[in-house]
Amino acid sequence: MLSNHKIQIPDLKKTGIISLLLCFTQCVIAQNDSITDKLLDLGEVVVTGTRTPKMLKDVPVLTRVISSKEIQKTDATNIQDLLQTEMPGVEFSYAMNQQVNMNLSGFAGQSVLILVDGERLAGETMDNVDFTRLSMANVERIEIVRGAASALYGSNAAGGVINIITRKASEPWTLHLDGRWGHHSEQRYNGIWGVHRGITRNSLAFSHTSSDNYNVKNRGTEPKTSTFAQVYGENTLNLRDQISFVFDKNLNVTGKLGFFRRTMDRVPDSQERYRDYQGGVRAQWQITDRDYLEASYNFDQYDKSDYLRTRSLDVRKYSNVQNSVRMLYNHNMREADVLTCGADFMYDYLMNSNLNGKAHRQQSFDAFAQYDWHIDRHWELLGAMRYDYFSDGSMSRLTPKVSARWSPHRRLTIRYSYGGGFRAPTLKEKYYNFDMAGIWIVEGSAGLQPEVSHNFTLGAEYRYKGYSLNVSGNYNRVNGRITTGLPYHKDDTQQWYLAYINLGDMNVFSMEASAMANFGHGFSARACYMLTHEEHTSQTANQYMPARKHSLTLRGDWDHQFNRHFGLNVSLSGRALSSVSNEEYYDLSTPERGTHKVVYPAYSLWKLKVTGRINNWMQLTFTTDNIFNYQPEYYYYNAPLTQGINLMGGVSFDIDKIF
């Protein structure tokens, strides 16, 4: 889909310059290591774990990178497609209205911070961001840090951080166009235009997807309250422009504008519309060889409206506006030590027709400092502390983090981290007042306290030539989880209420093992397994699914260039998930009947993709999704929305390569 693009360290992100030079020196000395790095993408530069650019193999915080090459192999449309294909322990489930909820190793979507180029996203549905906003067109790489990272990123980063890094134009000009067609009139079109002239670099990305509603057939009679009879299609449009001015080698200013629109037709008389407007500017200044300063302003507005066809009215019912100002300063100390300091301010505005008072506002402020101590070439220690303040309820929080990297051998790296995490209650969780079809009233609680977590991670990475093996264990203790509690009667009426509360504690243990191999002759493979175990001190019944205990993703690739006119790539990928049970009401209408365990069976889905490269500027792709024709017995909360085999065909052109 996208042309291969080598990751480069941004010119002005020289904050970790000494450590990078050290890495490069090591690479030159040990050529085998260099080959290993190249084959395994360990030479990638990542920023999310430390907020400074560091080589992936050297970063003390365990980070998973999905490169543009891997994104291309998955043929993913958006972040949801990508993560569930590439990462074990990630699953997307559906509420009754098919709103999507992510689960990352036991943490629901509200506890996982999703960033685009380091910036937060406005808007939520079921406390999850709109995943369809996050198109995979023009993505450079995605960095995933599992475990708490609130000492660097603040609220919501209790379960991890997913940072999507977009691509900047590097060639004089590029023009990429692609289209894909599949079942249920599924269509996807992408266009990416890049220009690099003089001091200016501009990248314009366009993405459009559409699919029809389709009916699904449930077999059997239980569990009847969770099943879907129809899967809703969507129509999305995503536009994003990013322009950079490199005024001199030390100063870079980047501006961006974005627009997103999604529509959904559940019923004939009205259309659900979701829109996002984004803008921002970022200045990066390498003050001296040792000092680097970054300042940014970001605006993000996410709206929901209903278009009433009979009245031709487009009525807005939700708007979340976030204005953020961020400052980041890095100072290189002796050797490769880096001191990082930063402060952020955010003005958060929420208007929701289901909110007490309709609109609420909150200012939040934070300041943080981190010291990255490069003790010697074997040891690196990193400590961070962050203070967060939220104006609504005058809440504040101090969060620490300590990470260590030990490389006893050039092929072996051990990483250890302790991180504090927290999630401040959102304005919705404080002031919600939603009558759910007369069944119950979901209401916020102004006195909610932040959800606090402690995360311990221990990981080992061994690499040899084209092979690598990673094993890591993760333990999280979460106190005062914020979620909806059990329904209750407030007064003498029969009306049920469902309040957001600090429910209780949760312990999550996860273990991940992944192996990657580059066998040569175009053959490569990756296998990742994750074990997740959750324990809750208090039970509730809601639509946030627990994690499946076992999950596995597998990928095998063969790539061959037959001659200069034709190359072929064959990719087989799959994911297998064990069964999971969830405590659910017998029926939502009568919660007094109590709950029972609903079992969601194990399943696996496999995808075969064949891509032919013609003359270096054209690609034809044929994909068979769900090749073993898996069809769930029921379409419900935690079942994949597939009807069986889906054949897709696609074509892409790199117009600039024609000339």
Add this chain to the structure above:
Amino acid sequence: MRFLALSILLCTLTACEGTFGWVYDEYDNDDDNDNENNIVIKESTVTGQFYLDASDWKMWYYLDLPATIEQIRKDASHNIKEDIVALPIPFEPTGDVETERGDDKRDGQYTYYFDVFNEGIANNHFSSFLPTSAQPEPEHWTIAIHRNNVRTNRLATYETMLTDIDEVTEDMCKSITAWQEDEWSENEVWDDQSTMLSCYVPCQGIKVNRVLSSWLTMDIPPMPPAFSMNNHVMLLRMTDGTYAALQLMDYMNSTGKKCCLTIKYRYPI
């Protein structure tokens, strides 16, 4: 480049609580004002329309059309809302729950199973019956409306293929032979949405007019329910032999709330 810089600057200056408000339409909080709209008095015939929020699950709204028309003739600014009488559906049991379905058409709550999640609500069957008192009614009334259900006071109705109420003529009315009266129903007047997801929905046992009720139909799935509107002109033959015409113009208010009906009327034909 300048355009981009200007755009970013504009965003930053206007953005604290959002911008782009012009993309959307504002709520029209004056749905009730539709009552006063479009009243035309031509000789003895009055044509107009009124707005009725009939979304309450537990209430019937009654209108005495000839009496209202008489008021409008006297005062063209008369508000029809003042003539509408709201009477609740009785829920107080007058006997025990019965799980066997009897043949008699008794007043009460009939709980039916509806296949909400699969085949749809057309697939339904009786589950239980709870006797209650009869539906209270005003002394004089013509039609009664409850959400998407309509009843008449022993009138006959007919659905035309016309969509312009002014095209109806008295001769046309006189030539119609296929008039339909109200019929008994146990599974159409849904009166409690809170149990919908359990698939067991209580319905009022009562006579409904299926011709007039066909102006607004509800289907499940999907969830939330899908409504579809029929804007054909419906005719009513009154007990005194006169004729009236009704036409559903809209079933939503400006916030998108369903079963808020805008009804056009013409009487006498």
